[in-house]
Amino acid sequence: MALYSAAAAVLAGLERGEGGLKRLVYNSGFPHVRQLYALVSETLRYASVLEKLLDGAALLQAEKKLAPQLAKVLVYDLLFGKGLKCGGRWKALARRHRARLEAELARMKVRYKVSRNEDLLAPEKAVSAAASQVPRYIRVNTLKTCVDDVIDFFKRQGFTYLGKAASVEELKSLSGKKFLLDLHLPELLVFPSQTDLHDNLLYISGHIILQDKASxxxxxxxxxxxxxxxxxxxxxxxxxxxxxxxxxxxxxxxxxxxxxxxxxxxxxxxxxxxxxxxxxxxxxxxxxxxxxxxxxxxxxxxxxxxxxxxxxxxxxxxxxxxxxxxxxxxxxxxxxxxxxxxxxxxxxxxxxxxxxxxxxxxxxxxxxxxxxxxxxxxxxxxxxxxxxxxxxxxxxxxxxxxxxxxxxxxxxxxxxxxxxxxxxxxxxxxxxxxxxxxxxxxxxxxxxxxxxxxxxxxxxx
The missing domain is CATH 3.40.50.150 (Vaccinia Virus protein VP39)
Structure with missing residues (x-):
C-alpha cells in the first residue's frame, strides 16, 4: 500500500509542477526508489490509456473518495503491470471493479484494432525512437572486479561476446543476448537496449554499474x-x-x-x-x-x-x-x-x-x-x-x-x-x-x- 500511495503522491507533485520525476521520487522518502521510479514511469507512459479506461469504466464516479492519481497507479498495476502487490482496502477496491475495467480494455482494443496492450499507447506516450535505439550500457566496477571476469560471467549466462566495437553502427545492430566492449571507454560493456539487468547478481553486488555512456x-x-x-x-x-x-x-x-x-x-x-x-x-x-x-x-x-x-x-x-x-x-x-x-x-x-x-x-x-x-x-x-x-x-x-x-x-x-x-x-x-x-x-x-x-x-x- 505504501508503494501505491507514494506513486500517487509523485504523480500529484508532477501535476502541480513541484519538480521533475527523479527529484520527486528521491524526495518521496520511499525506501525502494528504483521500484517507485519504475511504477511512476510506466503509469505515466500509459497515462492516456488509463484516463480512457477510468472514464469508460466510470471508476471515479463509483468511488468518489479515490484520488485520480491513485486510481491510475492501481489500474496500471492491475491491468498492465505485475499485479497488485498491496493489501487492504485499495486492493479490494481495485479487484471489485476488475471485470468492468477488463471489459473496457477489451472494447478499446477492438475500437483501435489492436491486439496488444502496448499498441494502445499514443505515439507521444510510447518510448521514443531515440530512447529505443540507445543501448544498455554497463560500467564494470574495477573496485570489485575486472572487465575480463565480467565478460566471462555473462558468457556463462548464455550471452555471446562479440569483442570490441569498431563503430557506433555496430552498437545499433546489437540484438538478443549479444554484447560488445565499447569503442571509446575501456570499462564499458554494451548490450541491446531492452536488456534488463536490475536483477542480475553482478548489479546487485555492485560489480557492475548501470550508467549511460555519456554519463x-x-x-x-x-x-x-x-x-x-x-x-x-x-x-x-x-x-x-x-x-x-x-x-x-x-x-x-x-x-x-x-x-x-x-x-x-x-x-x-x-x-x-x-x-x-x-x-x-x-x-x-x-x-x-x-x-x-x-x-x-x-x-x-x-x-x-x-x-x-x-x-x-x-x-x-x-x-x-x-x-x-x-x-x-x-x-x-x-x-x-x-x-x-x-x-x-x-x-x-x-x-x-x-x-x-x-x-x-x-x-x-x-x-x-x-x-x-x-x-x-x-x-x-x-x-x-x-x-x-x-x-x-x-x-x-x-x-x-x-x-x-x-x-x-x-x-x-x-x-x-x-x-x-x-x-x-x-x-x-x-x-x-x-x-x-x-x-x-x-x-x-x-x-x-x-x-x-x-x-x-x-x-x-
Missing amino acids: CLPAFLLGPVAGSHVIDACAAPGNKTSHLAAILKNKGWSVHSFSWVLGSAFRQIFAFDVDPKRVATMNTLLTRAGVTGCQLAQQDFLTVDPRDPRYSRVTHILLDPSCSGSGMVTRGPGEEAAPSAERLQALAGFQRRVLNHALSFPALQRLVYSTCSLHQEENEDVVQAVLQEWGSAFRLVNAFPSWPCRGLAAFSGAESCLRASPAETLTHGFFVAVLERCQEGAATPRWERAVGDSSCFWGVP
Missing part, C-alpha cells in the same frame, strides 16, 4: 591520477562518484559518517549534495560499489569555503549541476521537456555562479563541467561567460578529439567541448567541457569582487 564521460575526462584530491560538487545519486573512486583505485580512508571528521584531509574524494535523502541514497550506492576513499557531506557546494584547509590539496573538480535535463531520452511525460526562457535564464545564472565558485579553489588544476541539457544557454554560453570572467587563468582543453559530436560554434574554441546525442553517439543528450588552469596566482574574478554572494541553495534555483 561516464565526465569522470573519464577528468582523469585524476592516483593520489589526487577531488571534489564531486553535485554528487548524488553517486554513479560519477563511484567512477572517480575506481579511477583513483580507492586509496582513501573509509567513511563511517556523513559529518566531517578529524583526518578528513586524507579523503581523496569530497562529495557534496544538499538533500539528506539523496545523500543517504548515495551512501547506499557507494557502499554497494565498495567505495572507501570518499567523504560525503550534506552541504550546499556554494557554501563550501575554497580557502578551508581541508580542500587545500583539491586539484580536480567534477561539476554536474542542476539543469533542465532536456537531453534525457527516457524522461517521463511529467518532466519538463521544453523549459521556458525564464527557467533557462535562471538555470544558466545558477550554473555560472557554481562554475565560478568551483574555479576559485586555489589548488585546482583541472575541472569538468557537464550537463544533461541540450540547450546552448546551459552549456556553451555558461562556459564562455565564465572563461571571460577569469581571463587567461583557465583555458578549454580539446578533450577526446576522436569523439564525433562537438560543441556548438557559439564562440571561438567551443569545438573543444563535447556533445552527445541519441542520433550521433547512441547515448542520452549530454554536454562536457574540460577546463585547465593556465597560470598560478590568478586574480579574483570580477563576479566575486562585485557580489561575493554564495547564498543560493544547491539544487534548482
Whole structure:
C-alpha cells in the first residue's frame, strides 16, 4: 500500500509542477526508489490509456473518495503491470471493479484494432525512437572486479561476446543476448537496449554499474591520477562518484559518517549534495560499489569555503549541476521537456555562479563541467561567460578529439567541448567541457569582487 500511495503522491507533485520525476521520487522518502521510479514511469507512459479506461469504466464516479492519481497507479498495476502487490482496502477496491475495467480494455482494443496492450499507447506516450535505439550500457566496477571476469560471467549466462566495437553502427545492430566492449571507454560493456539487468547478481553486488555512456564521460575526462584530491560538487545519486573512486583505485580512508571528521584531509574524494535523502541514497550506492576513499557531506557546494584547509590539496573538480535535463531520452511525460526562457535564464545564472565558485579553489588544476541539457544557454554560453570572467587563468582543453559530436560554434574554441546525442553517439543528450588552469596566482574574478554572494541553495534555483 505504501508503494501505491507514494506513486500517487509523485504523480500529484508532477501535476502541480513541484519538480521533475527523479527529484520527486528521491524526495518521496520511499525506501525502494528504483521500484517507485519504475511504477511512476510506466503509469505515466500509459497515462492516456488509463484516463480512457477510468472514464469508460466510470471508476471515479463509483468511488468518489479515490484520488485520480491513485486510481491510475492501481489500474496500471492491475491491468498492465505485475499485479497488485498491496493489501487492504485499495486492493479490494481495485479487484471489485476488475471485470468492468477488463471489459473496457477489451472494447478499446477492438475500437483501435489492436491486439496488444502496448499498441494502445499514443505515439507521444510510447518510448521514443531515440530512447529505443540507445543501448544498455554497463560500467564494470574495477573496485570489485575486472572487465575480463565480467565478460566471462555473462558468457556463462548464455550471452555471446562479440569483442570490441569498431563503430557506433555496430552498437545499433546489437540484438538478443549479444554484447560488445565499447569503442571509446575501456570499462564499458554494451548490450541491446531492452536488456534488463536490475536483477542480475553482478548489479546487485555492485560489480557492475548501470550508467549511460555519456554519463561516464565526465569522470573519464577528468582523469585524476592516483593520489589526487577531488571534489564531486553535485554528487548524488553517486554513479560519477563511484567512477572517480575506481579511477583513483580507492586509496582513501573509509567513511563511517556523513559529518566531517578529524583526518578528513586524507579523503581523496569530497562529495557534496544538499538533500539528506539523496545523500543517504548515495551512501547506499557507494557502499554497494565498495567505495572507501570518499567523504560525503550534506552541504550546499556554494557554501563550501575554497580557502578551508581541508580542500587545500583539491586539484580536480567534477561539476554536474542542476539543469533542465532536456537531453534525457527516457524522461517521463511529467518532466519538463521544453523549459521556458525564464527557467533557462535562471538555470544558466545558477550554473555560472557554481562554475565560478568551483574555479576559485586555489589548488585546482583541472575541472569538468557537464550537463544533461541540450540547450546552448546551459552549456556553451555558461562556459564562455565564465572563461571571460577569469581571463587567461583557465583555458578549454580539446578533450577526446576522436569523439564525433562537438560543441556548438557559439564562440571561438567551443569545438573543444563535447556533445552527445541519441542520433550521433547512441547515448542520452549530454554536454562536457574540460577546463585547465593556465597560470598560478590568478586574480579574483570580477563576479566575486562585485557580489561575493554564495547564498543560493544547491539544487534548482
